[in-house]
Every structure is written in C-alpha cells, then in structure tokens.
Amino acid sequence: MEDEEAMEAMEAMEGAEDTEAFIELDGVEKVFDVRKKTGFLKRERRRVRAVDSISFSVARGEMVGYIGPNGAGKSTTIKMLTGILTPSGGRLRVAGIDPSRERTRLAHRIGVVFGQRTTLWWDLPLLDSYKLMRRMYRIPDTRYRHNLDRLVELLDLSALLDVPVRQLSLGQRMRGDIAAALLHDPEVLYLDEPTIGLDVISKAKVRDFLRELNTERGTTVLLTTHDLQDIEQLCSRVMVIDHGRLMYDGPLAGLHEVGESERTLVVDLERELPPIEAAPARVVRVEGPRQWLAFPAAESAAVLVARIAAEYPLVDLSVREPDIEAVIAKMYAEQAEKADRAEQAGKAIS
C-alpha cells in the first residue's frame, strides 16, 4: 500500500511521463487448463495457449484495431491488459504499471467498455450511474461537470440522462457506457466490440466520437471488433491475432499480403529434439517432442514432409492452414460491399 502511494507521488513529480511505449507486451503468454467432456463422466484435461508469446507496444495517442476470429485470444489479451487476468508468462506494462499486480491503481487510468455487458445500473436513470462513477473514481467536482457536459454533448445524451437504463436502446446504452468509461479521464480506452448490434447511425456516432476523443484528448484507444469499417475509419494500425499468436501488425493495407503467406506444419517426434532444420521452413515453436514449423504457402507440404521424415523420427504430423486467411478473405469481400453502403450512410447523415 505504502509502496503504491510512494510510486504515485513519484509519478506526480515527474508530471505526465511521456514514455514512448504506453502499452508494452513482451512475450506475454496465457495458458489455460481446459477440461473437456469426452464421455458421460470422463473429462480430458488439456492445456490451451490462449495467448502465445505476444509482443507489441502501443505509443501514447495511438488508435489500434485488434482483430481475429472468435477464440483467437483477443479478449484474453484485453483481460490481461486491464488486470482481470494474470499472464502465465512474459512482461506486460500499461502506463508503467503491472496490471495484474496493481489492478486498482491501474483502474484509475484506464477506461473499459465491454460491448455486451453494461456497467450501468439497469433500473436507475443514466445520470445515477455517472454519479456513482464520480464518487467511485473520486473525480473532482469541476472536472466531473466539465467532462460530463462534454460527453453529453458529443455523445448526444442530454435527452437520456433521466431515463432508466433498461429503457434505452442498444445504441443509446452503448453511448451511455462509453461516457461512463471516460468520466475519469482515462489515458487509454479499451473497447470490446463497441459497435456490435448497433444501427448504421449509432455506429457512425460512436466512430465520430472516438475519432474526436483521440485527436482532442490524445486518448490511446485499443479496440477489438468484427467490423472492418471500425478499423478502416478509425485505426491507423491493425493487429491480427490467431491461435494466440500475433499474425500481423501494421497498416490495414498490408494485411492481405501476410494473410496467405505461410502455413504451419505441426510435427510430433518420438522424443524431444533440437529444432528441426528444413529450410525454407523454420521452427516457430517447440513444446516437448512437438514442433511447429512455418513454411511459405506456395511450397509443397508433401516435399517438406518427406524431407523431415527421412531425417527425423516422426510419430505424427498435421498441416495447419492459416485460419486467419479465411477471415481476412471474408473481410475483404465484405469491404467493397460495405464501402458502398457506408458512403450512402455517410451521405444520409451529412
């Protein structure tokens, strides 16, 4: 406790520290023990790497899209970044804080919006939830009033403040939730599917707001989404995660080149051996007698397998197609279609 206070005091003296990397992940892992039902009473225990050695850093004021298929490890990452989950390995810092160790201290500096779950009080007027936030986060009066006025204006909430949350539409509630997450001036905002289930106009409102928030206040934004439009309109940078691994990190434009470039060969050997040498394939992971090799998609798997079988004691093997490819292909198919629709929607709004 005292340590925390001391650290806080030090930070206050340094002023707003301007670290290059505001969010920093270095080889972060998350391993789950999953028990799967295999029979009436039988259960099989299995280790699942939900997040497998992910490294990236996000600078203050960046707006990053974090995408990938369901179960790829997106929300596990967000949960580690917010301190909900403790990483199994690696190093993770947000604003210089280790989230899982100093969860409450970090809470003052981050804002979180879970698309499907609300932080608002169901039976009470929207404003009551904000008053709770003010007291829970100890927001000084003048700042609270200033922030609330600004958020109400930007998110178009003035008519909703006295309405019980249960009577709000999904879009209204989402706007209400976003405001609730920002009243305490967080330096970073995590959004988990912020536009899911919203109509076109609500989506546009939310996006406009996020853009403004980012440019005006310099709030760092990390959002997971299924909606490519969110990414296109908001994010200068995209990260794609699949099977717990970071598959791509860069501008949206570069995405499709990477998506189909590599396949994975999973090899089970008789015993633990040093990494297999079989260029152009390269070992990306070793776990006991099992090894993962990435190889160019254009390369023939059969030739590669034959070469490995000749030199190593093989037990089993499988070729894994890049799953993300399908997702990305689909995203690009939808992209053209949506661009048209968005153009029309844009016209309708303006």
Add this chain to the structure above:
Amino acid sequence: MGSGRLYLAVAVGGFRRYATYRAATAAGIFTNTVFGVILVYTYLALWDEKPHLGGYDQAQAVTYVWLGQCLYATLAIQGGGAEKDLMERIRTGDIAVDLYRPADLQLWWLAGDVGRALFQMLGRGVIPFVFGAVFFPMALPTDVTPWAAFVVTLLLATVVSFAIRYLAALSVFWLMDAMGVNQALMITGIFFSGMVLPLNAFPGALGEIVRVLPWAAQLQMPADVLMGETDPLRAYAFQAAWAVVLLAAGRLVQSAATRRVVVQGG
C-alpha cells in the same frame, strides 16, 4: 395420438433442460442431505418426548423427513418449477406467442413440469433418500404393493403441485410482478405441505384444516401411502379431487387471461 407425442416431447425437453445443470444438481443433493440430517435430529427429539405423535413412530418420522427432502425439488414445494418460466413469459409478453401454438396451454406447461419433476426426483431426490435409509432407521415397506401405490400418489401429487403453481403464475397477468406471488407460493408451499412438521402432527383445529387443503396432497399423502398409514384409494380420491378442481380453476382463469391478452392486442 399425434398430440400425445407432442406433450411427450415437451416433457422430455423439461427433463433434459434440468439435466444440464450438473453442478447445481450435485449442490442440491448436498444441501437436501444436510437439511435432512438436521431435521431428523429435531424430529427424533420431538418423538422422543412424545412417542406416536401424529400416529407415527420414530422410524416413520425419520422416513417422513427423508421423503420430504426427496420431494422438495421434485414437487417444487417452495416454487421454482415450470411456473417460474411461465411468469417470466407473461411478464415479458412472450406468452402471446404461446397462445398461437397448436397445443393446449395448460397441458403444454404440465408436460414440461412433469419432465422437470422426473429429473428432480431421479437426479436430485433419490440420493438424499438413500442416504437417509442407510444411516438412519426408516420404516420402509418390503412389499411391492405399497411402493406401487406410492408411485401412483406421486404422480397425482405432481399434478396437484403443478395445478397450484399454474394458478399462481396466471395471477401475474393481472399483477404484472411476480415477486409477491413467488413469496406467497414459497410460504404456503413450505408450511401447508408439511415441510416444517408432518401435517398429522399439527395440533387441534389447525391440524383439521391443513389436512384437507390441497397442499396435503403433496407430501403427506404419498408419505402415508408409502408407510401404510392411510388407505391408498382414499388418498387417490383426495388427490384426484383437488387435481380436478385446481386444473379446472386454472382453465377458467386461463381463458379470462387470454381474453385479456387478445383485447390488449398482446
């Protein structure tokens, strides 16, 4: 023929739905067993003080306790059966959809509740009962006949139990809030079914009254039939009479309620 199949399917659905909550069922078994043990000790002390209270000896009092724990969830004695879903559907207005189903509303819900009861009996009720039989002296018949008669009274008890809860659920059409009704169901269910004390051990005029109320059909009748304390035919007649009266009342209220829905336009 065809409709019989439909209701069978609904009942199977009810059974399956409850069967998915494995951990909750295990927790329920544990809780019922603990409460059974506590109650058995208090009853033994009571019957120690006053042997043959209510015409039971100690072994019969113990049997009554474990039967109560066995039927507690089976007959949804404190509520929590099909009527809970029904109330929710009435409250949210989804009930309007049910009215367009090519099935009888009351039978539909009865079938689902019977399926639920069967699961609660087999999955949750039997184990505490067997536990009781192993660790405490119980008065169980060794003959097949009383067991067969017991099964019949159980079926009738299930119907009466459903009929009471169905009526209560329909009141939500007018009250629009289920909280109070659920509490009333809980209090009456626990007290008048004889969960706190066998109804035949209730004193004086109170005893006379509670023994003719419909709740007496739930636990007291099956217990007395199993332990040979009453003529099965008399028990059937009592249970069947209440089943008919309550189901008929349910139909009357149901038609009044559906008229209301139609008038309001759902």
Add this chain to the structure above:
Amino acid sequence: MAEPFGGSRAGEALRAYRLIAGMWIRSSMTYRASFVVTVFGNLLVTGLDFVAILLMFSQVDSLGGWSLPEVAFLYGLSATAFGLADLTFGSMDVLGRRMRDGSFDILLVRPAPVLAQVAADHFALRRLGRITQGVLVLGWGLLTVDVDWTTAKVLLLPVMLVSGGVIFCALFVAGAAFQFLAQDAAEVQNAFTYGGTTLLQYPPTVFGKDFVRGVTFMLPLAFVNWVPAAYVLERPYPLDLPRWTSFASPLVAVACCALAGLAWRAGLRSYRSTGS
C-alpha cells in the same frame, strides 16, 4: 480529493460497499409496491422456522430437555446473528452467475476492492425482515426465560450477536470463494449458512455427539450461540467444554474471517489465472 478514511484498504472497501449498496437500495425503490410486499414476505418466510418450533411445543413441554423460552433465546440469537450476515453479505450467491455471464469482469476493472463490490451486490433492505423477526423472538425469549442476570451475562449478549454475525459472514465469504471452483454450485453454501442457522435454533442436546463435535471444532457454529448461551442459561456445556470457551466467540469469529479471507484470495487468484 476527499478521502474520508484516509485511503486505507478497509476504508476503501467500506466506502465502495456503501456506494454500491446505495445504488441497489435506490434500484429496489423504483418498484415500491414490490419492495413492501417482499419486506413483509421476508418476515413471514423467516418466521416459518419459529412457527415450526411453536408447533412442536404445542405437543410437548420440552425439547432435548430445553424449555420453550430457552429455545426461543437460542433461536433469537441464531436468527439475529444470521440476519446481520444475510443483510450485509447475503447476496454473494450471485457471484457464480456473474462469472458465467462475464459481468464479474466489470467489477474487476473498477478501482475498488472486489470483495466489497461482491458483498454489496444485490444489497436488499428487505432482509431487515429476518433481523426484525430474530430480534422479536430474542426479545420474547429474554422476557420469559428464567435467568439470574449478571453484568457479565448482559454484556455477553451483544458480543454473541456480533461474533455470531461475523462467523456467518465468514461462511458467506467462504461460500463465495467456493463458487470460483464450481460456478453453478452456489446452493452448497446454503447447506452451511441456512443449514447452520437452522440447527442452531435447536438445543445442542437434540443432536448426536459427533454432529455437535463437527459443528464445534470443524465448522465452529457452536460459538454463535450454543457455547455462550450455556453460560447465560447456566446449562451444561456442549461436549463438556471449559467455562472460558463461552467468551471465546470473538476469537473464533476472527479466526473464521482470516480463513475465509484466505479462501477468497485463493479463489480470486485462481479466477485471474484461469479466466474460467
């Protein structure tokens, strides 16, 4: 910044508890009629236990050698202590549901101790019904029971109620911790909490010796009322415990809290490392 409790951890917890409980009270007030009905209903439901005892005593003069006023005294202590715990920690059974639907994560990103948030979750004033009912029976028991009151006996009463309440609170917390392991098994804790208060409403002489041993040494419920009440009523101590144990309830309560706190921490740690 206004920090009324100087920012200490307990102060933070209390503050968060108060804030959240306040929200739930206001929520329940939006359904006023329902609130009145449930307060009344709660009083009746919890009163059924005592009605059972009255019914028993309509047939007999003593139970396990204890008279009705003595049993009422036990009952009042058990019900009031349990009522205090039920009011403050009684909604912890929703934790499992919160973990399943993911809303538990929302509590984890707020700057407040999680245990306080969970304890205040679904705070319901209707639970005052149980305390009211317990206090009424206790009052009646005190008026009718035959006791030579001494200062020590009088002072022991509030100590019993508070320690008893704390022991039950610890049980609720331990039950909540168990839900980290089995999210659907919230009902297990009922066996200990509701089951516990039920068994303490009867004299220890009613139960088998091994059973009493279990609820004295393994799950020290006996210190809620049985042991200290033996001193007040000048009755033989359960299991022939020494006389000083009558005053040990606060110590037992503290020990229970420590154990429950450890269980809670272990549970929360396992949640955060398994993300179940």
